[in-house]
Amino acid sequence: MTSPLRIALIGAGVMGRQHHQHLQALAEAQLCAIADPGPQAADFAAECGVPYFADHLQMLEQARPEAVIVANPNALHVSTALDCIAAGVPVLLEKPVGVHLDEVRELVAASERSGVPVLVGHHRRHNPLIARARELIEQGSLGRLTTVTALWQVQKPDSYYDIAWRREAGAGMLLTNLIHDLDLLRHLCGEVRQVQAITSNGVRGFANEDSAAVLLQFEGGALGSLTGSDAVAAPWSWELDSGENPVYPRQADQPCYLLAGTRGALSIPQLKRWHYAEDGAGWHQPLLQVQEGFDAGEALRRQLRHFIAVARGQAQPLISAADAGRTLALVEAIRQAAESGQACNPEII
Ligand SMILES: NC(=O)c1ccc[n+]([C@@H]2O[C@H](COP(=O)([O-])OP(=O)(O)OC[C@H]3O[C@@H](n4cnc5c(N)ncnc54)[C@H](O)[C@@H]3O)[C@@H](O)[C@H]2O)c1
Structure with a gap:
């Protein structure tokens, strides 16, 4: 049997915690680290029993996740996703994909050039x-x-x-x-x-x-x-x-x-x-x-299952950075x- 996919969370606020709840219900993946400089994040990481990092670059280097969920503030989406791509780690990136079209173009190019997939969290489609x-x-x-x-x-x-x-x-x-x-x-x-x-x-x-x-x-x-x-x-x-x-x-x-x-x-x-x-x-x-x-079905949980398949190279993102870029x-x-x-x-x- 394949071992659970090791997923890190960058941004453990309201949305990040919802993703974590769904992750807990899936046997095919597990949380492996949390990166968030906020005041409550270290306690939350301790509750989850995973290593805590204030800085996501340190997390990527030390925890070496196989996939990452990014749920930090909108203005940080593209730069954070670019860091994940540079580390070769597939990303589930919360919506909006970015805040400026030019930065989204940069993200699309980086994902296409590297072959590292980005799935954007327009979860209703799931x-x-x-x-x-x-x-x-x-x-x-x-x-x-x-x-x-x-x-x-x-x-x-x-x-x-x-x-x-x-x-x-x-x-x-x-x-x-x-x-x-x-x-x-x-x-x-x-x-x-x-x-x-x-x-x-x-x-x-x-x-x-x-x-x-x-x-x-x-x-x-x-x-x-x-x-x-x-x-x-x-x-x-x-x-x-x-x-x-x-x-x-x-x-x-x-x-x-x-x-x-x-x-x-x-x-x-x-x-x-x-x-x-x-x-x-x-x-x-x-x-x-x-x-x-x-x-009937739970869209966020289905999105997560789809992301696991994307990260494993078994599926193409239902909503790529380019697709979400057109919505933006x-x-x-x-x-x-x-x-x-x-x-x-x-x-x-
Ligand atoms: N898909 C949806 O329906 C949906 C719903 C709500 C929010 N969202 C999206 O989720 C994202 C987060 O929203 P939220 O409501 O959880 O906000 P939030 O403010 O509750 O959480 C954001 C978290 O990011 C952390 N953060 C700030 N700077 C960071 C950094 N440099 N690195 C890592 N973490 C950092 C903050 O400390 C906070 O814990 C937003 O992009 C928002 O658009 C999506």
Whole structure:
């Protein structure tokens, strides 16, 4: 039997600890070290019974992990992942892949040149219901995808903004939250050719946006809208609707994405599909509803299993640095469109 893959954790905050919880449940891998300069990290490493390092370079040199999970602050993602690549260690890198497109290009080049894989943590793609939705779209169950409606509408408690950096420019919900929805929309509906956007900080009054309305034109021809706010008492968001994370009380009957095509429509996460009994029917005939089946599954744990296969050279990353770079480029185009009032095209990574 293969021995468990030795995985180190760089950044043991909220997200790093979630990864650790899932790691504990897997027999095929084990935590081997923690690197984090923060005040609680040494105690956490002691609790986990693994060596502690304040500095990740020392950790890479001394603990010699076979793979690394990077869950440190966004601005450190690329430089840390580059250090791991230089040490020849495959990386599961939390989202966003980076904060600037140029640094992401550097990361993509380093990963491709060295052959050391990077998997980016857009974990929702690992949810089996997303795989099933993608399959339905690819099989043509919706016909030609025509309109896409996406919603991310939640109430973050005021205390969320007690932490100073969360109130500052660049740290808004576009990069923190809507990036997940935009990544899924790319995954399900294809690349986005052009965006228009309006953002507002009208509710909270901080430097970054609390609400956004985005128009999307997909390369396949579909048109979409994404409306988001973290300052509304509303039930429409992946967090509340998907039940993926039990910390968010679930609104199981509410959708967050509505995809409509010439032959059918699909609500996500419910995976209810609507269609007419016969081609050529119209709004005077009954629209039939089908409940599509899918295996329930834990996206973060599935992501970790996939990462272990990637690190062992048995799979290609489901979300490479280049792929995640295109999601970041989409966020950047939305930001530019909101600032300029002009339609913008996402850069190609
Ligand atoms: N996939 C998701 O749904 C999801 C959810 C939340 C956060 N995240 C991502 O995870 C990352 C961490 O977010 P968080 O909420 O856990 O933040 P956090 O502040 O709780 O944790 C960050 C940790 O990184 C440590 N750190 C700081 N500098 C470091 C360095 N030089 N080397 C190693 N560690 C260092 C901090 O001490 C802290 O323990 C972010 O990139 C965030 O975008 C992803």
